[in-house]
Amino acid sequence: MSTNDSTAGRRAARGWDAFALARARAMLDALEHLVGGLGTAVLAVVALVLVIATALTCLIGVGLLLAPVTLRVVRAVADRERGRLSRWGPEVVGPAPIPHGLRAALADSAVRREVGWVTAYPLLGVVLGGLAISLPIYVVECTLFPVYWQFLPPEEVSAQTWGLWTVHDWPTALGVALLGLGWIVVTGTVTPGMAWLQAWPGRRLLAPVSGTDLALRVVQLTATRAAALDAHSAELRRIERSLHDGTQNRIVAVNVLLGAARRALTRDPSTAEAILERAQDAAEQALAELRGVVRSILPPVLTxxxxxxxxxxxxxxxxxxxxxxxxxxxxxxxxxxxxxxxxxxxxxxxxxxxxxxxxxxxxxxxxxxxxxxxxxxxxxxxxxxxxxxxxxxxxxxxxxxxxxxxxxxxxxxxxxxxxxxxxxx
CATH class of the missing domain: 3.30.565.10 (Histidine kinase-like ATPase, C-terminal domain)
Structure with a gap:
């Protein structure tokens, strides 16, 4: 085999390894997403039961008292789903707080969409989440089947093979293990789509309506602009304070010491050298403090x-x-x-x-x-x-x-x- 063929073979092997690793990671992420969605679906079932009970008891007036609590429960479950979806994709921005008053709350589009989501999501979330748990179980059962098949009763062995063939010796038991590899392929193929389908109601109904995200973004930018101006003013005050309290005082001391040294040259030259040394020390300290201020503006180490x-x-x-x-x-x-x-x-x-x-x-x-x-x-x-x-x-x-x-x-x-x-x- 030539060197070029060997290099091409290694590249192909590395490409296949990278592809397999990416598919395995996508499968595990999708399974984790689906199991998390199952937990949210269970909470959504509880919220849906509460919504139905509130709607029915409204006929006798009791539901009007339960409605605010019910809407808060629905909002809590919906916020949990928003957080879950934001961890697995584009951020789902939460709405404004629920308006006060039952009529205003029911008129709020975000509240109505959350109630619609609680109605639509539980069945889909539970079914897809249950399948997500079942698929890995099938993989493990089939892959390890040759280890324990001899200890199973005949009816359970037949159930393990889904009636495709009869297991009576090691070769047929190993065939079930190959079936487990097939389940791995199926799991890796369908779970990303299942995760997308499970997330679809939340992204469709819990995302803000058109224009809301832009309005929130404008509010956020206004706040950050004000914070930037405050930070800029604080930084200028800090620099001014550093120069005034430190460097400026050192330079004033240098000026005073130089004047004293000049007078000492005419009166007592022996003391002039000591005064000049003190002036030099003060100048070095002023230079060090000035360098510190400059570094605090933009660290030169990053250059x-x-x-x-x-x-x-x-x-x-x-x-x-x-x-x-x-x-x-x-x-x-x-x-x-x-x-x-x-x-x-x-x-x-x-x-x-x-x-x-x-x-x-x-x-x-x-x-x-x-x-x-x-x-x-x-x-x-x-x-x-x-x-x-x-x-x-x-x-x-x-x-x-x-x-x-x-x-x-x-x-x-x-x-x-x-x-x-x-x-x-």
């Missing part, structure tokens, strides 16, 4: 090195032992990387000052054209945006770039900060 290297530098300087787990194959926009750098720097500063943690971890990933950051520590927890810990500034920086910020810090820990930024160019 010379990648974001992963810059984060490694932050972890090295952090008093708390910190591990960096960064998988960033490409560079993001400089403003996004600067925001990510400051988010990690501020969070590590909070960890060092307040958390009493023994270890911290920073994970950075690129996924779906977004930069995802996750900073966690094993400290005492209890962090709050409102206690002056700096998280308000982190949120403003993040939202100014149309990103998302989430803080999870229960008492006793651990504390996790999750930030997602659009990685535009």
């Amino acid at each position: 010379d090195r990648s974001l992963a290297d810059a984060l490694t530098g932050l972890a090295t300087a952090c008093p708390v032992p910190c591990r960096i787990d960064a998988d960033l194959p490409v560079r993001c926009a400089s403003s996004v990387e600067a925001t990510a750098y400051f988010v990690v720097a501020e969070t590590l500063t909070n960890i060092a000052k307040h958390s009493r943690a023994g270890h911290a971890t920073v994970a950075a990933r690129l996924h779906d054209d977004r930069l995802h950051l996750r900073i966690s520590d094993d400290g005492q927890g209890g962090a709050d945006e409102g206690n002056g810990s700096g998280f308000v500034g982190i949120r403003r920086r993040t939202e100014a770039h149309d990103g998302t910020f989430m803080l999870n810090s229960p008492p006793g820990g651990p504390t996790t900060v999750t930030v997602s930024l659009p990685c535009g160019s």
Whole structure:
């Protein structure tokens, strides 16, 4: 065999392995989606029973008292389905809160669509979810059939082969195992379509009506624009304060010391050298503080090195032992990387000052054209945006770039900060 043929064979084998791995991953994702949909369908059955009971008892007036509770239950189940669908595809934006008053609530299009979804979804969700559970069971039963077929009664053996043939020896038992491989193919082929079909009612009825998403987006952009302006003003005040309280005072001290040294040259030249040394030290401190202010505007380390290297530098300087787990194959926009750098720097500063943690971890990933950051520590927890810990500034920086910020810090820990930024160019 020639070298070209051998290379082509290896490429074909790698291509087949990649295809098989992708199909297996799609099958597992679809099965997980279907099983999650089954759980939502069971809750939808409960909500549907409550809707029917409320509608029937309205004939005697009792249902009017139950209706607000029923609508809230329907909204809770629908929100669970929105969250599930958002994890497996495009985000399904939730509607505005249910209006006060039964008449206003029933006139709301989102409420009516949710009731329609609760009516249509349970049967489809239960059937498809049940099939999703049955298919892997068939795969396992048939594939392992040669191991236990001798211990089964004849009627169960016949049921295992679906009446296709009679199992009476090892070759026919191995045929059932081949049938299990066929079930694997069937499962991998039909489950993605089943998952799409199961999700269709939710995406059709629970998604916002035309124009709602745009209106919500306008509101969101208005809020983030205001946050960006606030963050910009706060940043200018911080720079001004740093220059006024630090660098400016150092430069004034240098000026005073130089004047004293000049007078000392005429009166007592022996003391002039000591005064000049103090002036030089003050000038060096002013220069160091000025460099710090410049770095806080746009870290020069991001110009010379990648974001992963810059984060490694932050972890090295952090008093708390910190591990960096960064998988960033490409560079993001400089403003996004600067925001990510400051988010990690501020969070590590909070960890060092307040958390009493023994270890911290920073994970950075690129996924779906977004930069995802996750900073966690094993400290005492209890962090709050409102206690002056700096998280308000982190949120403003993040939202100014149309990103998302989430803080999870229960008492006793651990504390996790999750930030997602659009990685535009």
